Amino acid sequence: MKFSLLSILALLLPLTAAQTQNATASVTDPTDRAELALTALQTFYNESTGLWLGWWQSANAMTVVANLAKVDSNPKIQSLAAQVFANTVAKAPAHNIDPNAEPPLKKKRKRAMSGYDKGYDENGIPFTTLPKGWGEIPSAHIRGRANAPAFDPYSWLDGFYDDDLWWALGYIAAYDVTKKAEYLTLSEGIFNAVARVWPSSCGNGGIFWNSKKNVVNAIANELFFSTAAHLANRASDANTYANWAVKSIDWFVATGMINNASLINDGLTSAPDCKNNGLPTWSYNQGVILGGLAELYKARPNSTYMNLANRLAKASIEGIANKAGVIQDPCGPLCGADASQFKGIYMRGLQAVYAMNPDPSYAASIKTNADSVWANDRNAKNQLSIQWAGPFIGTANSTTQSSAMEALIAAIVVK
Known part of the structure; x- marks a missing residue:
């Protein structure tokens, strides 16, 4: 249900003189740009499901809404953000992409596979297999979770620990904006549910990518580290989370996933070898660790x-950008619904x-990318596509929009 009540609220944001210009004219103020982009992002929001496009991608889209609200005091932005958080936490659990993948330990049981899977093609490009009927209303794949409790961490787990932790970080961001304790408690619950799978089969530490426990990769472990570090600055049991963060980053550095160019490859080879697998240095793997x-x-x-x-920051600015300094991933220009989210992260x-x-x-890198997104990767509807260096190609969606918005939001901070 696009153009829902929440979408309309975004469309009614009061416009400054700069924003009333024709959509193709130059808008230079970073906040004006980000607000216009948010209006476009919310046209992709489905109020009925509480999601944008994809499961873990929606966690990132929600984080983008929160990140703008952190730096933009516009009351309409604050109101929109709070309503989006409340709607998503209430509606999204019923559409968990694999709702029975990670039951609590006391409820361990055999389960039917949902059809959800993630992997890599022969070129190391990520892909996702979606359950039949997922995203439809009502979601055909739901098996008894239509009334999943919103603030139960197990309502958000789906068998891929990176997905779980994206939601944990998303609700930490929601807590930062609203100071609603329930969001922070939910994030703690998700983290602690994932922490039970430590250690992996490599180096007596780390976590696996998913509940199959056959892959140890960078993103799941960076997210585990970053979530712990975020909680260390917010949760009452700060020392416990700080200890988790220290333990996980020490393990991560020791694994060799950070290569000789100070870039992070995708993960490790299978145990007992557990060496850097040499797969692409995705932009999000360079970014999550920085936040942590x-x-x-x-x-x-x-x-x-x-x-x-x-x-790591200085290496990545040089190592994953084109000659003009615009960030790009090796799968471009079309990367699919997974990698199209990466650059914003x-x-x-x-x-x-x-x-x-x-x-x-x-600051220079942030400004370069934000300016390029606005000048070269935007259509007349202020939709943002995947190729930040331009030209606007294909069609925009919530993953390309929310990803590019992160550059616009960062530019507010460094203006």
Whole structure:
């Protein structure tokens, strides 16, 4: 149900003089740009399901809404964000993409597979297989979870631990905006449910990618680290989460997933080998760790964490951008619904490191990417596509829109 009540609220945002210009004219203020992009993002929001496009991608879209609300005091933005969080937490659990994948330990049982799976093609490009009927109203794949409790962490688990932790971070962001304790408690519950699978089969630490326990990759472990670090600065049991963050980042650095160019490859080879698998250095793998390190530095002000964040940030600015400094992934220009989310996650992490250490090179990268998105990757509806360097290609969707919005939001901070 596009153009829902929540979408209309976004469309009714009061426009400044700059925003009333023709959509193809130049809008230079970073906040104006981000508000226009949010209006376009909300046309993809489905109020009936509480989702945008995809399951873990919707967690990221919600995080984008929260990230704008953190830096934009416009009352309409604040109201929209709070209503989106409340609607998503109430509606989305009924549409969990694999709702029986991770039952509580006391309810362990055999289950029918939902049809949800993720993997890599022969070129190392990620792909997703969706359950039959997922995303329809009513969702045909639901097996007894239509009334899933909104604030039960097990309502959000789907068998892929990275998906779980995207939602944990999303609700931490919602907590930051609203200070609603239930969101923080939900994030803690999701993290602790995932923590039970530590350690993996590599190096007596880390977590697996999913409940099949056959892959150890970078993204799941970066998210585990980052969630712990975020909780260390918000939860009452701060020391426990800080200890988890330290333990997980120490393990991560020791694995060799950070290569000689200070870029992070996709993961590790199978046990007992457990070596860097040499798969692509996706932009989101360079970004999630940056956000985690910035949070850990707040919780445990140790120069080791700042130094590592700066080393990785400077390497990635050079290593995953084109000659003009615009971030790109190796699958471009068309990356599918998985990798099309990645670049914005990188910008989110770079923004966090800039807040920790306002290095001019970080500001320059953020501004370069935000300006390129606005000038080269936008159509007349202020929709943003996948190719930040331009031209606008294919069609925009909530993954390309929310991803590119992260660059626009980061530009608000460094303007």
